[in-house]
Amino acid sequence: MCLVLTTSKAYFSSVLQYLEQHGVSPEDALCMLKEDFSDLNNADVRVSLESYEKLLCLGESLLSDRLFGFHLGQDIRTADFGVLGYLVESCSTLEAALKVLLRFDSLVADIAVASVLHNEHYVEIRWTPKTQTNKHVILRNMTAWVAITRKIVRSDIAPSKMNLTVALSGHERSLLEQWFGCEVCTKQQYNALIFPTAFLYLSFDSKNPDLYSTLTNLSESQLTALASSHPYQDKLSHLLEQTPNLGEVSLDTYAIAFTLSPRTLQRRLQAEGTTFVRMLDKERKKRAQRLIVNTSLSELSNLLGFNDQSAFNKAFRRWFDQTPSTFKKSMDRC
Template identity: 40%
Template sequence: MYSLADHYFSSTLDYLQSQGIANEVALKAIKFNEYSDNKARQFAPRITLTSYNALLEYSQKTLNDPLFGFKLGQHVRTANFGILGYLIESSDSLASAIQVLLNYDSLVADIGKSQFEQLGDIAIIRWLPHPSCNEQVILRNMTAWVCVIRQLLNSKLSPSSICFTHHYSKEHLNTLATWFNCPVSINAKYNEISFPSSYLTLPFKTDNAAVHLALRQISEQQLSNFKSQQHVSEKINHMLMVKTDLQECDLIRTANALNITPRTLQRHLKLEQTSFAILLEQERKRRIPLLIGTQSLANLALSLGFKDQSSFNRAFKRWYSYSPIKYFKMQIGK
């Protein structure tokens, strides 16, 4: 079950209330009934991605704002991220803040995976959302990152560029580019933020080494508790998501990575009503729109972990009822 911390979900309700929409109205509209039983509310309650998606979709439609997630992200505060927010705030630089994000992001939400890379003078932070995350979830996440860093470093700080996997009209693209104050690309392969590597050494005004160390210790304990409760299928999805390619992804290697036997892994997945084959297929299908047309079909088949192109072609036709070539032409024509 993909989920996010209750305080992050509630921050959306707080924003809606400022827009004249009562909490009771919004929650009733999405038929929210999580934690109706007090026994289900544990120390760190979590809300399902399904409910979060529903709340942001309801908000976007009710406020008639296609960029609702963007507006929501602009109102984020470090407190909305809970302990992760305070960890970031007490970091000594952007570099250490990003490391905190990579290590403890799941304490706020395990609905995607953060990645970071540095290519000479340019640094890139990327977010790989779970396939079911809607457009508003992605908009909020990307905007919130920039918003928080501006609060902690400099309100006029701007990225070098922003990339979104979704499409936006020219009007909306201009709105995004104006606020981010940088070029914005759409229909991109990844949702990512590029910025000068020199930003990494910029000191935080809120740096507090003693507080930071104490919060790290608490975060490690919370992360350990969270991982122990996490479904095996969620762990595998995250493992597959961050792999550069899906070659040599099989049940045995995955079980070894999780320090359990293949038989035990199969048993756990059966209890979760899934299998390794299903999870691998889901990840392959998630990558199709991102990769098709960027390389030859033979290379695409290999990167997705197929033994040969004919195996890939058969699977592709089973998924989409079209050949890869016909599917690519249809995507271009959209």
């Protein structure tokens, strides 16, 4: 299935507005992209990830700013997130805001999968692009999340740590650490913000229960329209791909990431013609074929989440109609 990855008109247009503040007219910027943007006047238009990436790269070039995405994220405004921005503002706590952010993030930019892991001490928000993208896309998103939260709670709260998949120079990383107020680790396996669980209970002065209800209903309607071309199985597939050890996965874990009950997530997968078990089996098969050459069979069995070697051997024969050892020998000869 070919995914059409897009951003909202508001999120894309906010880049043009930022460039205009720095002396580049929107008309000139769009002309330099050499694409037809005549439909930007349409309120419902979505802009492709490719066009969004090109605009961010153009911004770096025009402003000679290697941290363009970071500076763009610092400048984020509620309106840049569209309806979601005002919905986040109307929440009562950061925990409530996080739930709607995870639920409706695709309305702003349907280009990644957002998920959350937490325990009694820390919360970790992961943001995993659905395809390889440039550093400015990642920097803007991760920075904007912190910037908008600081504006709402009116405090320069700092994460405990931030992971980035991108490579940065020592000077660039130092600038980020100064602003975020925490350690920034680059060239990591995934993008993540880690902060104390206590932050979840930070209260929002801008809370508005009536507005929250109205905007939640509107966001649900918008998400339904968008989800018709971006089913749950695509998002779950990306989450599975980003999980290092498949022994740690469960339907319950991913249901939390989608802010759904396990039963509801299973029903939605079934409506799309698949199940969690089937998707896990598919990821195991794909990973087994990729890793078997340079991985011992016992280690591979553990990485794929099998309780014992015999279960792994049985699944492998079902996938490839031969034993793992026979398959490995044939690959070694290639």
